[in-house]
Amino acid sequence: MKSRLRFMMQLGFTLLVCLFMVVPIAMSVMAGLTENYFIGLKSGLTLRWVHEVWQLYSDTIWLSIKLALACLLITILIGVPAAYGLLRSRRRWANAIEELLLLPVAVPGLATALALLLAYGSYREFRGSWLFILVGHVLFTLPFMVRAVLSVMQTAKLPQLEEAAASLGASFWQRFFAVVVPNCMSGILAGALMVVTLSIGEFNITWMLHTPLTKTLPVGLADSYASMRLEIGSAYTLIFLLMVVPLLVAIQWAGRLTEQRR
C-alpha cells in the first residue's frame, strides 16, 4: 500500500514537471491556431495565421532550408576529411587543432559575426548575399560534424582496415571511399542531423550578418514577434517546430544507431 502511494506521488510529480514544460509549447501552438488569442478557443480554430505567415515569411523558410543543406554539404566535404586527418596525425597537433575548431562554439555568436563583418564586410556583393551567412553557419556547425565523425572513426579500427584494403591492392582513394567513409557513416549521419538542426535554429550569428533580403527563419521569427500580432508569431513558431522536431527525433535515433555499432 505504502509503495503504491509512493509510486502515485512520483508519477504525479513527473506529470507536473512535464506539464510545466509542455504547457507553454502547447499554449504557443494553440495561440497560432485560434482566431483571437485574447478571446481564447471560443473565437474558434483557424489556419488563417499559418497561411498569413506563409505569405509573409515563406522566403525566410526557404532560405533557412537552403542554408541548412548548403551548410551540410560543406561540413561533410570539409569535416569528414578533417576528422580523418586528425585521426591520422600526431597527437599534439591533433589536439591543438581540435581545440581551435571548438572556438566558434565557445565564443559568443555575436563576436564571431562581428569578426566576419570586420574582415569581409567591405566586399559588398559577398556581404549582401546569403553566402555570407553560410560562412557563419559553417564556422559554427563544423566542429559538431568533425567531432561526431572523429569519435566513430576512433572506435572503428580504421588504420587496420585500411592496411587490409591496401594489401588487397586498393589505392588511397579506393580505400577512402570503400572503407573509411562507409565505416563512419553513423558518425556522418549523427553529425549531419546536428548540423542541419543547428543551422536552421541559429540566431546569434545570423542576426548580425543578415540583410533585409537575407532573413532566415529565426530572424524572421524575431521580426514577427516584434512587429506582428501575437497569433502570427505563434503560427510562425508552429511551423518552426514542425521543421525541427522531426530532426531532433532523428538525432536520437542516429545516436542509438551509433551506440549499437560499438
Next chain:
Amino acid sequence: MSSSVSITLNQCSRTFTGGNMALKPLDLQVNAGETLVLLGPSGCGKTTTLRIISGLESPDIGGQVLFGERDVTALPIEKRDVGMVFQNYALFPNMSVADNIAYGLKIQRLPRAEIAQRLDDVMRMVDLQGFGERRIDALSGGQKQRVALARAIAVRPKVLLFDEPLAALDAKLRDRLRIEIGQLLRELGTTAVYVTHDQDEAMALGDRIAVMQAGRIAQLGTPQEIYHQPANAFVADFIGAVNCLEVLGTQPDGGLVVHGGALAAAHLQGVSSVYCRPEDIQVVPVGQADVRGKVVQSIFLGQTQRLLVDTGGTTPLQIEAPSRQRWPNGTAIGLRLPAQVLFHPEPAKAAVNAKEVANG
C-alpha cells in the same frame, strides 16, 4: 596459381622516431614456395620485419627488399601483390562475407563470372560454403579468420603474410586452424612469412624458423635444427623447456661433475654448463643413475607429468615422466642423461670462457 617468388631482405633495419632501432640491419632470404616463420617474444622485431616485407613500413635508407629479382623497396603495399592476414582479422564490417572476399578481385577489375568462380573456390577451400551473405559481426572468431584467409588468397598473391593470425583464438580452435593453414600453404605453394610468438605454431608450420631476439635473428634453421641444436642459450630457452646443469669440475676419466652426480660427455669438454631437454632424461633405479635427487614437485599435464627434481643445484631439474606413476614429494629418484642428448648451445665460446675462468 601465380608462380611463387623468393623474398630477399638486404641490410634492412628500422629505426623509429625517438631513435629506437627496432630492427638491426638484417639479411634474410625466403626461398620460393617456402614457409618461413618469424618467432620471438614481443618486441623482438618480428612484426617490423613482416611489415617491411609487406610494404606497410619502409626499411631505413640503405635497406633493400626484393621479390624474386625485382626490387620492391620503393613500392607501397598495394603494388606489391601480397596477401596479408592480421591478428585482429581486419574484415570490413560494412561488407558481407562474400563482398569482403571479393574486394581484392573487384579492385583488380576481374570479369564478374571470374570473380564468382574464384569466390566459390576459396570459400570451399576455407570451408565457408553458404556463408556468403552473412554479416561479419554474425561470425565467430574462427570463422572471421577463415574469411580473412580466403580474402588474402583470393587475389592469388605472390607472397602470403601472416601477422599472428591465431593469437586471438582459443586453444582448441587455434590447433584446428593451424592444421588447416598448414594444409592450405602446402596446397597453394605460395611463399609465406608467418609471424608468431607461439613455438608450437612455428614448429608445425615452418619449413624454416627464424628465432628473433632484440631486433636480430638469433638462429635461422629447420624446426629440428632449432630444437636440437639451438645456437645460443636464448634460443634453447625460448624453444621448449631446457635444463641447464652447472659443471663443477672434471673427473680423471673425463666425466663432468654436476650437482647430484657425474655425466659422461666426451664431446663437451671444457664447458661450464651442459643443457638437456626434459623429455630426454630417463628415470632409472637409483643404483644405476648418473644423477640422483629428490622429487620436489610433480605437475600433472595429462599425457605426461613434469617432475621437478632437486639435485642440490640452484634450480631443480625438469624431467618428463609417464603420467600414471605417482611421485610423492621427497621421493628419491635416479636419472640417466645419455651423452647424445647433452648439448651446449655455444660450445666453442663456452670453452673459451671456461679457460678464462681457469686462467683468471
